Amino acid sequence: MEQSKQNIVILTGAGISKESGLATFRDEDGIWSKVRIEDVATPEAFRRDPEKVQGFYNARRRPLLSGNIKPNGAHDALARLEKEWPDKAGGQVTIVTQNIDNLHETAGSENLIHMHGEILKARCGACGAVSPCQDNLGNGESCADCGEVNRLRPHVVWFGEMPLEMDRIYGLLEDCALFISIGTSGNVYPAAGFVQHARGQGAAHTIELNLEPSEGATFFAEARYGPATDLIPAYVDELLSHGIT
């Protein structure tokens, strides 16, 4: 695919939401230090103990519903870049997030792909319908589309399940001039392989903006380390003033 001159693809992970008060996964006090992936984030776990899995996601959904968790300066800066970049450089900005929170959309981002799903949506195990989820799941609720009872699961991608919109994502990676990775440890595939895909397909510049070097740090042409709320607004200002350098 002909590489468009100035399209930007931004991959985000749990680190961009940390300063909004949401836990990451693999930091010291991270989610996977408290509970095992095999017990709460696989289809087998859901079959084995649906109550435990529903409880895990109900506990993570509640803070987002409380209204106390808000986008931070990094989310806001990315929403600004999406709005101002087309006039500046004639290209599009798309965020591909691994996060299941709603902070990017709350900050105003619209070109947004939730490749690992969304915790504020539920999916029916009987008919596949996806619907908004503003409450706990696992209390005998029925599907608004097919009426089946107790078949709703969180609309998130578990380990061993195929992430969402992969074809669209690979097309965007092949057609971008800049790939930015923010707040991700580079442990989880296929997201962790995106930087190589972007580099392999053309002359995309690649940059990692993270608190510390990720597992994939060596794949990036450039890297800056620090908290997202420091790095991202400054980097967006640079892009809007000087373009991709």
Ligand code: BV8
């Ligand atoms: C797939 C949603 C194939 C739910 C998540 C066996 C069978 C099948 C696949 C596999 C297998 N074995 C391995 C695999 C591949 C597997 C994988 O990669 N496993 C890893 C653990 C080795 N991948 C999968 O299973 C994927 N599917 O491969 O399907 C397939 C093929 C055909 C047919 C069917 C299937 C699916 C993976 C998706 C799993 N779901 N989440 C939920 O959220 O509960 S993954 C989970 O990890 C989250 O989405 C999270 O976002 C993601 C990645 O983590 P990070 O976002 O990077 O978070 P982390 O804590 O790790 O890092 C945070 C970073 O931020 C750190 O670097 C930190 O320094 C930084 N940071 C902290 N504070 C700040 C900061 N940065 C800036 N500022 C700060 N203030």
